[in-house]
Amino acid sequence: DAKTTQPPSMDCAEGRAANLPCNHSTISGNEYVYWYRQIHSQGPQYIIHGLKNNETNEMASLIITEDRKSSTLILPHATLRDTAVYYCIVRVASGANSKLTFGKGITLSVRP
């Protein structure tokens, strides 16, 4: 069963903000939201994670709705190198169900 749903693809202009949506309407109270990205022919790269509060790091910002049923990953100033498949994943922090399970992700294309 898919725990998250993401649009298959989106694009944005270089230098503009890229807002990547994710729905996780069945998220449990102890599940975190994680974002990874995979640039073509490379291994996935961790971006950010959060539980309830919005989070920001040097790569991106994560906005989680108050009911936690959806979130948005924001790349504030997209570059061509941000073109990749972005995965939104929910998981518990520990235990047998804490393994990272990837869905299909969303393909972000940044255009010049």
Place this chain on the structure above:
Amino acid sequence: SQTIHQWPATLVQPVGSPLSLECTVEGTSNPNLYWYRQAAGRGLQLLFYSVGIGQISSEVPQNLSASRPQDRQFILSSKKLLLSDSGFYLCAWSVGGIYGYTFGSGTRLTVV
């Protein structure tokens, strides 16, 4: 700092030949280790994970096996490769808990 090494980067093997892919982690102790596979045009599938030396859990029935002979060494093997074993194999590690996974650069295996 922690690093993860995977080799080889690419491999072409005939059907029926054996396989051994190695993954090592440096700079950490007692990591959780994972093997993923990504078939062409498909998503990332977790194959095996290990929480300690000699402890291997298999996620899906398949033609492959995994071993962890040392704390920071994870090996993926097959006695006889099938065409369907072709894909991009990724090793990852984590310290567990809320922390994310760090992936290696992957091995692209083509079975001919």
